[in-house]
Structures are given as structure tokens and as C-alpha cells.
Amino acid sequence: MIQTDILIIGAGPTGLFAVFEAGLLGLRCHIIDALPQPGGQLAELYPKKPIYDIPGFPEVLAGELVENLMEQIRPFQPGFTLGERAETLEALEDGTFQVTTSEGTAHKAPVVAIAGGLGSFEPRKPLLDNLSRYEGKGVAYMLRDPEDYSGKRVVIAGGGDSALDWSIYLAGIAASVTLVHRRNEFRGALDSVEKVGELKKQGKIRLITPAEVIKLEGNGKLESVHVRVAGEEEEDMQLETDAFIPLFGLTPKLGPLANWGLEIEKNAIKVNNALDYQTNIPGVYAIGDVNTYPGKLKLILCGFHEATLMCQSAYQRIYPEKRYVMKYTTVGGIHGFDGSVKEAPKTVVKPID
Amino acid sequence: MSDIRVTIIDRRGVRHQVDAPTDMNMNVMELVRVYELAPEGTIGVCGGMAMCASCQCYVLSNHSLPGLSDEEEAMLSEAFYVKDNSRLGCQLRLAADFDGLEVELAPEGS
Numbered sequence: 001m002i003q004t005d006i007l008i009i010g011a012g013p014t015g016l017f018a019v020f021e022a023g024l025l026g027l028r029c030h031i032i033d034a035l036p037q038p039g040g041q042l043a044e045l046y047p048k049k050p051i052y053d054i055p056g057f058p059e060v061l062a063g064e065l066v067e068n069l070m071e072q073i074r075p076f077q078p079g080f081t082l083g084e085r086a087e088t089l090e091a092l093e094d095g096t097f098q099v100t101t102s103e104g105t106a107h108k109a110p111v112v113a114i115a116g117g118l119g120s121f122e123p124r125k126p127l128l129d130n131l132s133r134y135e136g137k138g139v140a141y142m143l144r145d146p147e148d149y150s151g152k153r154v155v156i157a158g159g160g161d162s163a164l165d166w167s168i169y170l171a172g173i174a175a176s177v178t179l180v181h182r183r184n185e186f187r188g189a190l191d192s193v194e195k196v197g198e199l200k201k202q203g204k205i206r207l208i209t210p211a212e213v214i215k216l217e218g219n220g221k222l223e224s225v226h227v228r229v230a231g232e233e234e235e236d237m238q239l240e241t242d243a244f245i246p247l248f249g250l251t252p253k254l255g256p257l258a259n260w261g262l263e264i265e266k267n268a269i270k271v272n273n274a275l276d277y278q279t280n281i282p283g284v285y286a287i288g289d290v291n292t293y294p295g296k297l298k299l300i301l302c303g304f305h306e307a308t309l310m311c312q313s314a315y316q317r318i319y320p321e322k323r324y325v326m327k328y329t330t331v332g333g334i335h336g337f338d339g340s341v342k343e344a345p346k347t348v349v350k351p352i353d
Numbered sequence: 354m355s356d357i358r359v360t361i362i363d364r365r366g367v368r369h370q371v372d373a374p375t376d377m378n379m380n381v382m383e384l385v386r387v388y389e390l391a392p393e394g395t396i397g398v399c400g401g402m403a404m405c406a407s408c409q410c411y412v413l414s415n416h417s418l419p420g421l422s423d424e425e426e427a428m429l430s431e432a433f434y435v436k437d438n439s440r441l442g443c444q445l446r447l448a449a450d451f452d453g454l455e456v457e458l459a460p461e462g463s
Binding site for chain 2: 127268
């Protein structure tokens with residue numbers, strides 16, 4: 001059981017910055033995120049896009065902002081449960097909460113802060129009959145252990161970085177790799193595109209474009225896929241295969257937290273914005289893009305503000321008997337849980353001889 | 354600058370004729386959101402960066418539209434329910450010559 005002061009759901013910019021504000025108050029945080037890396041949308045959707053409305057940054061790449069936030073919160077040693085989706089929220093008898101993930105990892109904390117953005121990122125699934133029947137029986141949307149494909153015949157569909165990267169990677173492991181894409185052009189990083197071209201010439205990747213997988217077949221498990229090449233509709237190919245991996249990107253879904261008993265409006269969690277961004281469940285907060293209130297704006301800078309007020313309220317909740325006065329970092333500095341100290345240099349007072 | 358008229362057929366098949374400004378740098382996806390013709394979270398998920406296909410629509414009128422950028426074309430090549438007249442609403446910036454435009458929203462999950 002992982003225990004912490006504030007359990008944050010979502011490792012996007014709002015969730016990450018909450019760690020900093022909590023740390024200033026001496027509160028420890030642990031973050032759960034369904035993606036394997038921190039950063040949320042910024043890391044997953046647009047790491048290379050510039051953002052122009054972060055106060056103090058005339059221009060910053062989304063990926064850089066995530067790196068900066070990770071650096072900023074490092075002294076406060078946040079814990080991470082990555083690649084696992086928060087599934088259930090349970091109010092315990094002692095007034096604390098337990099959140100359990102898709103992999104069964106249990107977390108306990110007196111305060112839960114949902115910074116879930118648009119929800120957890122889930123694979124976009126192609127529209128194929130019987131697709132769900134073969135999930136886990138040949139069809140997969142993520143590659144947890146590439147060695148599972150050792151000696152197997154693999155068909156990958158998609159035209160972005162993940163389709164290219166996994167084709168390259170599996171070309172060295174699998175018995176055969178076939179990459180099917182709707183266009184002749186690929187959208188990935190230039191060197192990945194070139195590498196796939198090379199492997200194609202060496203006969204290590206079979207490329208079928210412009211084409212689509214249109215049908216899955218197999219008895220109890222996937223045994224073959226039908227591929228239709230554009231312009232050759234009458235002559236569908238049947239490829240025997242052990243695995244089909246459609247890689248069409250990810251899309252966010254509010255997911256299980258929609259069933260946690262929280263008040264939901266317009267696909268977002270209603271909070272008290274007059275006070276502390278608490279939800280209808282006392283002790284559970286929602287900050288950043290995932291919440292809604294009159295006048296809500298889904299901006300990173302608003303998420304930072306919400307995270308800050310949430311932490312003040314969380315502190316009061318955890319230490320109701322303590323009186324607290326907010327301290328500026330220019331005054332109090334930063335005292336990391338790792339023993340590090342950052343503070344303003346003392347003014348030198350010295351007579352001039 | 355004056356408003357234009359745009360017809361949007363929502364995902365339940367209901368037609369909406371709406372007034373659209375051309376002086377606010379607004380696109381078709383944003384127009385759908387302004388009039389709340391699709392629930393929040395089901396359209397414009399990526400915010401308008403041509404990085405998801407949640408605003409995919411079919412252009413039904415014969416307007417001459419700006420060509421597809423590489424990004425839009427790439428996204429549509431990975432989207433679902435794509436037809437010849439598919440476009441991403443976020444890439445269609447409302448301009449005076451769009452008066453009378455008619456679009457139908459593609460199904461959710463595209």
C-alpha cells in the first residue's frame with residue numbers, strides 16, 4: 001500500500017505543479033497516471049508545440065515545460081505510479097481514501113486531487129468487426145513486453161511514430177513484420193521513416209500501402225487478417241498472422257472516475273471555485289482541465305492557480321489544529337524532502353573602507 | 354465585418370442554421386462548441402491542433418475550401434469514418450466566402 005498526503009491523479013502540468021505547492025507546505029505527494037511518462041497531453045499530444053501563455057515564458061515548448069516542472073518538483077520527491085489507470089475511489093472508515101489502479105496497485109491518502117485533464121488516454125481502436133473478441137488473443141494496442149512477439153508473425157497498422165518505431169523494433173525480434181498504412185506517406189520522425197525504408201529494402205519489413213486491414217479471422221485466437229489495397233477492392237489479401245497491432249494514437253476518455261460519485265457536468269467534475277476546488281466529496285478535489293465551474297477556462301495557468309489553492313485547503317484538512325501563514329519562496333526558500341535547500345542569498349552589509 | 358450563415362448537422366442528424374462571425378479568427382470546430390451542438394469533451398479534444406479527429410466533418414456544400422495541410426491530411430489518414438469530403442473542422446477558418454457552408458459532423462470516435 002502506497003501512502004502519501006496528497007494523492008494526485010494525473011501527471012499533467014497541473015498535477016506536477018501541485019507537488020511543488022504541496023511541498024512548500026511540507027506535504028508529500030504521489031501521482032498516478034495512465035501514460036507511461038509524466039506530462040499528460042503536453043508529452044503525449046504536442047511535446048514539440050510552442051506555448052505562448054505561460055506567465056514569464058514568452059515561448060516554451062510543451063515538452064520543455066514538462067521537463068522544467070519535473071526539475072522544479074524534484075526536491076519534493078514525488079512518487080509515481082505510471083502506466084496504470086486509477087480505477088476505483090473508496091472512502092475508508094478513518095476518513096482517508098483508497099485509490100486502486102487498473103493493475104491493482106493500492107494508494108491511501110487523506111486528500112485526493114484529481115488533475116485528470118480530459119481523462120486517461122486510451123488507444124483509438126479501428127472499426128473492425130470482432131475486434132474485441134481478439135483483444136488479448138492476438139490483438140494488442142500497446143506493447144508491454146516486446147519479447148512476447150519473439151518468433152511471431154506481426155501485422156502493424158498505422159502511419160505515425162509509434163507504428164514506425166514498433167515496426168523497426170519488432171523487425172529484429174519477430175518472425176515477420178508487415179506494416180499496413182492508408183497512405184504512402186508516413187508522418188513520423190524523418191530518421192524513423194528512413195529506417196523503415198531501409199528495412200523494407202532488406203526484406204525485414206513488408207510494407208503494404210495505401211491499404212487497410214478490413215477483417216480479422218481466427219478460431220479462438222487471431223489467425224489471419226484481410227488487407228485491402230486502395231484501388232484493388234476485388235482482390236483482398238489474406239495474411240496469416242499471430243498478432244495484429246493497430247496503432248492509431250490515443251484519445252482521452254474520462255473513464256472510471258466518472259463513476260466515483262462525483263458531480264459531473266459537461267464531461268467535467270463540478271467544483272467549488274469560490275473556495276478551494278473541492279468536489280461534492282469532501283477531501284476530493286478536482287483541478288485543471290478536468291474540473292468545471294462558472295467561467296472555467298481550460299488553461300495551464302489556471303490549473304496552476306487551482307493547484308495552489310487546493311494545497312492550502314488540503315493542508316487545513318490534514319492539520320485542522322495548525323495555524324498557517326503563507327510564506328513567499330523569496331522569504332522562506334525551498335526546503336526539499338531530499339535535504340536540499342534553496343534560498344535567496346543574504347544581503348551583504350559591509351562598510352566601504 | 355458581417356456574419357455568415359452556416360448549416361451544421363449534428364451527430365443526431367439535427368440541422369442547425371447558425372450565424373458565424375468572420376472577424377474572430379474562429380473555425381468550424383469552435384463554432385460547433387460555441388453553439389454547443391456536440392457535448393463538451395466529444396469535439397475539439399486536442400484544442401484545434403489537427404491532432405485528433407474529434408471535429409471531423411463532411412462538407413456537403415460546394416464551397417471551394419482551402420487545401421489540406423500536411424498535418425490535416427496525416428490526421429485524416431489515420432481517422433475513422435473518413436469520406437472523400439471529410440475535413441477537420443478546426444482547420445476550416447470561417448471566412449466571408451464560407452457563407453452558406455453546410456457540414457455534417459462525423460460520428461463520435463472518429
